[in-house]
Amino acid sequence: MTDLRDQPPIGEDDLHAYVDERLDAARLAMVRAWLEQHPEAAARVRAFTAQRDALRAALAPRAAEPIPARLRVAHVRAGLRARRLRQWRMAAAAVLLLLTGAGAGWLAHGNLASGGVPGAPPPMAEAAEAHRIFAAGARQPSQAVASAAEDLATWLAGQLDEPVVVPDLLAAGFRPRDAHLLPTAEGPAVQVTYERIGSDTRLSFYMRPVPDRPADKLRCTDHPGGRVTYYWFDGRRGYAVTATLPRSELRGIAFLAEREVRAGPKPPPAEQLIARAETPRVCIG
Amino acid sequence: MDRDARIEATIPALRRFAFSLLRDRHAADDLVQDSLERALGSWHLRRAEGDLKAWLFTILYNTHIDGRRREARRARLLGEIAGLAEQATPQDAPDHAVQFTEVLRHLDALPEEQRAILLLVGVEGLGYEETARVLGVPVGTVMSRLSRGRERLRRLTEEGGDTPAAGARLRVVG
Incomplete structure (x- = not known):
């Protein structure tokens, strides 16, 4: 027992390490010697060991079973790949939707076409605005579904704290379906989805603050897949109308929307469409 | 392929550990599958080369804890909706294909953190x-839980019989 003076006294940890066979030779000898002097502790240690063996025996059949096919690494990896592909496709579809619906693409395109907008926002400038719209103080939902342009206009005016024109495109056969607020560095943008009565054709009206760009006439951009965007600026905001429609038809609708916006929050009757739709315009892009 | 072989060499132990945590064969294999997906998906995050087994056990245990939280949330929600505070848990669904030995029944009475340590140290050899x-x-926590778990299991075994009651089991779940 003289060894014990140089070594820390035997503790509970030693007993478990003894059971788990994790003692080095010197300590093992000490613990063995100590256990011989302490039959109660020795009984506990024996019980722990028996208990460990019982657990091992009870669970051994589990580990002895053949590995099922679904747990083979090759199988798991294949499943993982398939899932990632699905997720990637969904993400790609979401981006596509965003570009289509929000008309982000046309703005970027328009900016490039005009040689770039001075003071274009850094890519993360939208983050704070997104938070403002979607997270902080979002007392109301950031999107709305309505049956009439006026309903959406009322909702949007409440969201933006200023009157907003939701163009009445009924004369062209389109009625508003829903509206979304979208973040931009200059403040909230609005996207309104219209659908053609009696068909699946969708149309987007998009409007965002563009404070440092002078008023500009109607221009057009073609996108791959037949989508066409007409857009214009009024010195405060940029506006766009996007749909997969023949240019001539969409141009007429864009004229209608522009007229509605220019007229301000009280939309006039929309009969001018036919009269103005034939006017030729230069189409850029 | 070497990598796959090394992972597969650990699968029997992972299945055993998963089963001992969940006590349901299918749920256990689901847990192993989820864990393997996680492991393969985050292979690049793995640190030391020799640590594969412990790393896989870590992922499995964390996946299990996540799943249990999910399960607990779901049970709470169900309980709120149906007014059933004492919702059944996966551990109450025994696997009849397995002979439940006394020691496994007693093991159920331990808090899960003690149970996991008894299994990892005693059965899986970590x-x-x-x-x-x-x-x-911390290692100190492992030692104290190991000590308490073993002592508790010893007493239960000495008391013998069918004492591990539903009450004890509910405590494990909560």
């Missing part, structure tokens, strides 16, 4: 420090 890493606790 070292104390490896176990500490798997569970994300």
Whole structure:
């Protein structure tokens, strides 16, 4: 027992390490010697060991079973790949939707076409605005579904704290379906989805603050897949109308929307469409 | 392929550990599958080369804890909706294909953190420090839980019989 003076006294940890066979030779000898002097502790240690063996025996059949096919690494990896592909496709579809619906693409395109907008926002400038719209103080939902342009206009005016024109495109056969607020560095943008009565054709009206760009006439951009965007600026905001429609038809609708916006929050009757739709315009892009 | 072979060499132990945690064969294999997906998906995050087994156990245990939280949330929600406060848990669904030995029944009475340590140290043969890493606790905590768990299991075994009551089991779940 003289060894014990140089070594820390035997503790509970030693007993478990003894059971788990994790003692080095010197300590093992000490613990063995100590256990011989302490039959109660020795009984506990024996019980722990028996208990460990019982657990091992009870669970051994589990580990002895053949590995099922679904747990083979090759199988798991294949499943993982398939899932990632699905997720990637969904993400790609979401981006596509965003570009289509929000008309982000046309703005970027328009900016490039005009040689770039001075003071274009850094890519993360939208983050704070997104938070403002979607997270902080979002007392109301950031999107709305309505049956009439006026309903959406009322909702949007409440969201933006200023009157907003939701163009009445009924004369062209389109009625508003829903509206979304979208973040931009200059403040909230609005996207309104219209659908053609009696068909699946969708149309987007998009409007965002563009404070440092002078008023500009109607221009057009073609996108791959037949989508066409007409857009214009009024010195405060940029506006766009996007749909997969023949240019001539969409141009007429864009004229209608522009007229509605220019007229301000009280939309006039929309009969001018036919009269103005034939006017030729230069189409850029 | 070497990598796959090394992972597959650990699968029997992972299945055993998963089963001992969940006590349901299918749920256990689901847990192993989820864990393998996680492991393969985050292979690049793995640190030391020799640590594969402990790393896989860590992922499995964390996946299990996540799943249990999900399960607990779901049970709470169900309980709120149906007014059933005492919702059944996966552990109450025994696997009849397995002979439940007395020691496994007694094991059920232990709090899960003690149970996991008894299994990792005693059955899976992990070292104390490896176990500490798997569970994300200090080694000292592993030692004290190991001590308490073994002592408790010993008393239960000495008392013998069919005492591990539903009450004890509910405590494990909560």
